[in-house]
Amino acid sequence: MSVLPRALSDLIYSLEGLPGVGPRTAERYAYFLVQHDKSISKKLEKSLSNIHDSIKLCPITFALIDSNMDSSPLYSDSNRDKRVIAVVASPFDILAIERIGSYQGTYHVLGGLVSPIDGIGPEQLHIAELLRRIKDDSVLEIILATNASVEGETTALYINQALNDTGVSVTRLARGLPIGVDLEYADQITLGRAMDGRTAL
Amino acid sequence: MSVLPRALSDLIYSLEGLPGVGPRTAERYAYFLVQHDKSISKKLEKSLSNIHDSIKLCPITFALIDSNMDSSPLYSDSNRDKRVIAVVASPFDILAIERIGSYQGTYHVLGGLVSPIDGIGPEQLHIAELLRRIKDDSVLEIILATNASVEGETTALYINQALNDTGVSVTRLARGLPIGVDLEYADQITLGRAMDGRTAL
Numbered sequence: 001m002s003v004l005p006r007a008l009s010d011l012i013y014s015l016e017g018l019p020g021v022g023p024r025t026a027e028r029y030a031y032f033l034v035q036h037d038k039s040i041s042k043k044l045e046k047s048l049s050n051i052h053d054s055i056k057l058c059p060i061t062f063a064l065i066d067s068n069m070d071s072s073p074l075y076s077d078s079n080r081d082k083r084v085i086a087v088v089a090s091p092f093d094i095l096a097i098e099r100i101g102s103y104q105g106t107y108h109v110l111g112g113l114v115s116p117i118d119g120i121g122p123e124q125l126h127i128a129e130l131l132r133r134i135k136d137d138s139v140l141e142i143i144l145a146t147n148a149s150v151e152g153e154t155t156a157l158y159i160n161q162a163l164n165d166t167g168v169s170v171t172r173l174a175r176g177l178p179i180g181v182d183l184e185y186a187d188q189i190t191l192g193r194a195m196d197g198r199t200a201l
Numbered sequence: 202m203s204v205l206p207r208a209l210s211d212l213i214y215s216l217e218g219l220p221g222v223g224p225r226t227a228e229r230y231a232y233f234l235v236q237h238d239k240s241i242s243k244k245l246e247k248s249l250s251n252i253h254d255s256i257k258l259c260p261i262t263f264a265l266i267d268s269n270m271d272s273s274p275l276y277s278d279s280n281r282d283k284r285v286i287a288v289v290a291s292p293f294d295i296l297a298i299e300r301i302g303s304y305q306g307t308y309h310v311l312g313g314l315v316s317p318i319d320g321i322g323p324e325q326l327h328i329a330e331l332l333r334r335i336k337d338d339s340v341l342e343i344i345l346a347t348n349a350s351v352e353g354e355t356t357a358l359y360i361n362q363a364l365n366d367t368g369v370s371v372t373r374l375a376r377g378l379p380i381g382v383d384l385e386y387a388d389q390i391t392l393g394r395a396m397d398g399r400t401a402l
Binding site: 002003004005006007008010011013014015017018019020027028029030031032033034038040041042043044045046047048049050051052054055064065066067069073074090091092094095098 | 203204205206207208209211212214215216218219220221228229230231232233234235239241242243244245246247248249250251252253255256265266267268270274275291292293295296299
C-alpha cells in the first residue's frame with residue numbers, strides 16, 4: 001500500500017532527477033506544486049515541453065540559441081568586436097560574463113574542460129572551431145575565462161599551447177582576492193596568486 | 202538583445218516559482234535539463250501534466266489520494282485502528298509518521314495550523330470533521346502530531362479544548378532531546394521540555 005497517490009510519487013521521483021535535489025527537497029517542491037494554483041505547474045510543464053526542440057547550439061560560438069536563429073546574437077551583433085573572444089567552458093558562463101555589463105567581445109564555448117578522470121580529452125572540446133574562428137575573423141585576443149580549478153587551468157594551458165603558432169594574444173582572467181573578502185580569511189593559494197599578480201598603483 | 206534563448210529563460214523563470222529556488226538554482230536546474238537526455242525533462246513534464254487532475258483530498262482524513270479512490274488507503278485498510286487518530290497539519294506529515302513503520306492508527310489532516318498573522322483561524326481547519334469522526338468511529342485516542350512551533354502548540358491547545366466534552370483521550374508527541382544530539386548543544390527550551398517530560402527508567 002502506498003502512502004502517497006501515484007501521480008504525486010511520480011512527480012517526486014521526477015524532481016529527484018534534478019541536480020542536488022534529494023528526496024526531501026523533491027517532496028517539498030511536489031507538495032508546493034500540488035497545494036498551489038494549477039497555473040504554476042502548468043507554466044513549468046509548458047516551459048519543459050519545448051526546451052529540447054526550440055534550443056540548439058550556435059554553429060560558430062556553441063552558445064545556446066533559439067532553433068530558428070543562424071548564429072548567436074552575441075556573435076552576429078555588429079556592435080560586438082569579433083576580434084576578441086572569451087573562451088568559456090559552458091554556455092551558462094556567458095551569462096556570468098554578460099552580467100559585468102561592459103564586455104564587448106564575442107564568446108566561444110568549449111563544451112567542457114579537459115578532465116582525464118571523466119574521460120574528456122582536448123579533442124572532445126570545440127578547440128578546432130576556435131582555431132578556425134581565429135583565422136576567419138582575424139582575431140587579436142583570446143581571453144581564457146575558464147574556472148580557477150585544476151580542469152580549468154589544464155584546459156587554459158592546453159589552449160595556450162595550441163594557439164602558440166597563431167600569433168594571437170592570449171590572456172587569462174585575473175586570479176586574486178575576491179571583492180569584500182578579508183585578507184585573514186583568504187586561502188593561501190588565492191593569496192599567493194594575488195601576491196604573484198600584484199599590480200602597480 | 203537577450204543572452205539566453207527564449208525557451209531557456211522561460212524555463213528558468215518557471216523554475217524560480219518553486220519554493221526556495223532563486224535565479225542561480227533555477228539556472229542550474231535549467232542547464233541540467235537542457236544538457237542532459239531529453240527523457241529527464243519529458244518525464245518531469247509528464248509527471249506535472251496530471252498531478253492536479255489525478256489527485257484529490259480524501260473526504261474523511263483529508264490526506265492526498267488518487268482521484269479514483271473513495272477514501273485514503275491508510276483509513277480504509279482494515280489493519281488500521283480507526284479508534285486512534287494522529288492529527289497532523291499537512292498531508293506530507295503523514296509520510297514522516299509512516300516512516301517510523303510502527304504506527305497502526307489512522308490520520309486526520311487539518312489543512313494548516315492556527316495562525317492569526319496569516320489570517321488562519323480554527324474554523325478554516327478540518328476540526329468539525331475530526332469531531333464527526335470521533336463520534337462515527339468511536340475514537341479512543343487523538344494524538345496531536347503538530348509541529349513544535351508557536352502555531353503548532355496553539356493549534357494543539359485549541360483542539361484539546363474542543364475535544365474536552367468528547368471524553369476521548371488526547372495525547373501529544375513527546376518534546377525532548379533529539380537522538381544523537383549532545384546535551385551541551387541542545388537549546389534551553391528543548392532541554393527544559395526534556396526535563397519537564399523526564400521518564401522513569
